[in-house]
Amino acid sequence: MLNISKVRIKESIPFSGAKSLVMTLPLKESQKRIRILTSVMMVFFLILFIPWTQNIRSKGYVTALRPDQRPQTIHSVIAGRIEKWYVTEGAFVAKGDTILTISEIKDEYFDSLLLPRTQMQVNAKSQSAVSYRDKVNALEMQIEAMKKNNVLKLQQAENKLRMSELKVESDSIKFQQAKINFEIGKERLDRWESLYKEGLRSLTDLESRRLSFQDVRAKVVAAENDYLSSQNELITAQIELDAIRTEFQDKLAKAESEKFTAMSSQFDAEATVTKLQNQYSNYEARTNFRHILAPQDGFLARAIQVGLGETIKEGDAILNIVPANAELAVEMYVQPVDLPLIKVGNKVRFIFDGWPAIVFSGWPQISNGTFGGVVTAIDQFAGNSNQYRVVVVQDPEEEPWPEMLRIGSGADGIALLNDVPVWYEIWRQLNGFPADYYTQEQKDAIAKEK
Structure with missing residues (x-):
């Protein structure tokens, strides 16, 4: 109640007989509240610990x-056009299963016999490289033969040069001997002429001595001629020796030039063979890339590229796969x-x-x-x-x-x-x-x- 008036009804009218009113009277309310509050505080205090x-x-x-x-996206390695799907979204695929097939869209790969023809080019170029290798071997054998032949020719020319030197030396000795004989013959002729003038020798003896002197003179000329001829032979032998050496150097340089040319052609052919083999391997690998395979066991989550005839570029995402297990x-x-x-x-x-x-x-x-x-x-x-x-x-x-x-x-x-x-x-x-x-x-x- 509001308790506005100081007059209390309960003091003038007894309510002991009104049980419902007695139940509403605030008897012992403070004690109940204290017990409840105490219990709550004790519980809260226990909860704190x-x-x-x-x-x-x-x-x-x-x-x-x-x-x-982890989930991954499968990409296309090559550009192509979707030709056929083999699976559906949500399907389970094992590692290596074919998911779809694509075809080529670049004209350089349209040839259906691209691999066999590339292999033929590889074989032809390989035979060319073998031919150049054989030519190099033949030129090496020719150079070895030239070197051996040149050794014999040089020995022959050196022997001829030595013979010419000895002949020059021999003719020089003969020429010196002829000149000495000429001097002696001349002195004798002078003595015979003196004796003839003195009347000690006859004219016949003087003329015989003159004839002998002419013979000695002729021998001097012949010896000098032989000496000069042997010198010419020596010079000729030296020229021949130098010519042999020069000819050998020319032939050797020409053969080695042909050898190096053949080796260059061989290396170029081998490089071309390697390039063609690499190209063949690329073509073969590209053929395998036309089939998109599952990289591992899993479930196909979502196809990014759909439909048939749709073109895709290199590296384009095709679909998502969620690995199993x-x-x-x-x-x-x-x-x-x-x-x-x-x-x-x-x-x-x-x-x-x-x-x-x-x-x-x-x-x-x-x-x-x-x-x-x-x-x-x-x-x-x-x-x-x-x-x-x-x-x-x-x-x-x-x-x-x-x-x-x-x-x-x-x-x-x-x-x-x-x-x-x-x-x-x-x-x-x-x-x-x-x-x-x-x-x-x-x-x-x-x-x-x-």
């Missing part, structure tokens, strides 16, 4: 642990301020999209519907969102992750940290302090003690 697990909440998504098991993991992202609290081997709880869960982040023991994980890798740099990526795999000690879990599903991660009282956590939150740092060894040791 209950252990609370510090944690870090982070969003992420399911992915594959190994890079080769991938080892799942979760990529979660944490703030830089929380990164020092995350270490490899830390425990993480996950709430996956599509799986209902009842979560008490501070009491993971009574949470239901969450799945365990273990941190296996932490990036060393922050991404575009200024957050660090943390890779978490399935915890082998916990319940296995759902079999229907797919790559790309969302995951709400709860990284479990240290166990502290509730009052400490409230005090930390009010003061803005970071969570307590701990190591996994310390966590395991505390668990063993408990």
Whole structure:
């Protein structure tokens, strides 16, 4: 009531017989409120000492642990036109299965006999290289024969030169002897003429002496002629020796020039053969690229290029494939301020999209519907969102992750940290302090003690 008037009805009219009114009278209300308030405060006080697990909440998504098991896009290596599809979206394909076939759109690859004709070019050029190689060998043999023949010719010319030198020396001696005989004959003739003038010798003896002197004179001339002739032969032998050497050098230079020309042609043919073989290998590999094959076992997710007759360029994406039997993991992202609290081997709880869960982040023991994980890798740099990526795999000690879990599903991660009282956590939150740092060894040791 408002209690505006100081006159109380209950003081003038007894209400002991009105049970409903008696029940509304505020008898002992203060005692009840005190008991309730006391109970609530005791419960709240006890709650303050209950252990609370510090944690870090982070969003992420399911992915594959190994890079080769993550969804990938299949590209076309060559330009072409889609001719036939062999599979449909969502179908399972094994490694090496043909997904589609494309045909060539470039005129240089239209020839249906491109490989055999290229092989014929390779064979023809290979035979040309062999022919040049044989020519080089023949020229080398010819050069060796020329060298051996030149050695014999040089020996012959040197012997002839030596003979000419000896003949010159012999004719020179004979010429000197003839000149001495000429001087002696001249002195004798002069003495005979003196004796004839004195009357000691007859004219007949003088004339005989003159005839003898003429014979000696003729021998001097003949000896000089022989000497000059032998000198000419010596000069001729020297010229012949130089001619042999010059001729050999000319023939050798010509043969070596032909040899080097043949070697150049051989190397050019071999280079062309290598180029043609490379071209043949490229054509052969390009033929295999006309069939788009599955790189690994998986499911076709989405076809990017569709229809028949559609042209695609080199490197264009054709379709997406999701590998089968991938080892799942979760990529979660944490703030830089929380990164020092995350270490490899830390425990993480996950709430996956599509799986209902009842979560008490501070009491993971009574949470239901969450799945365990273990941190296996932490990036060393922050991404575009200024957050660090943390890779978490399935915890082998916990319940296995759902079999229907797919790559790309969302995951709400709860990284479990240290166990502290509730009052400490409230005090930390009010003061803005970071969570307590701990190591996994310390966590395991505390668990063993408990």
